Amino acid sequence: MTSVLVVGASGILAPAASALVKRGAEVTGISRRGHSPAGVNGLHVDAHDLPALDLALGAARWTAAIVYEPAVTALSLPRIAAAVDGRVVLVRTSAAADPAHGIEPRLAPDVLLLGWVDDGVSTRWHSPQEVSDAALEVLADGRPRILGTVRPWERRP
Incomplete structure (x- = not known):
């Protein structure tokens, strides 16, 4: 069985965590908020706090x-x-x-760079669902991606 660790599982990556659970993965979510989507094993820890994170992760392994x-x-x-x-x-x-x-953004493998949606009239940030869908695509194939646009910078929401 695939086991996936999701950092941000109660926020912007909640749809990704839920989708992975639906696909049969064992999902552990790191969250500061104290809650996780249904079916996600929650580790409620601030990942900025290295000693607390180290204690929470222990010897666990994920695929x-x-x-x-x-x-x-x-x-x-x-x-x-x-x-x-x-x-x-x-x-x-x-x-x-x-x-x-x-410099122009350079993307390494396994990186998703979040841009914004620009329809020529207005701009907006991507939804958690859009971000999660793109993150799952990178998880599937490792190819780096830019979600949306990052230029012209002046159009950033």
């Missing part, structure tokens, strides 16, 4: 993970990745594509 980048730190992400035997999908916000960084 894959989906991680919402704002929910982790530069220290906690490697700890999460060390508990996963397969793919770790990193869901990054549009801030990673900010032109102030001086």
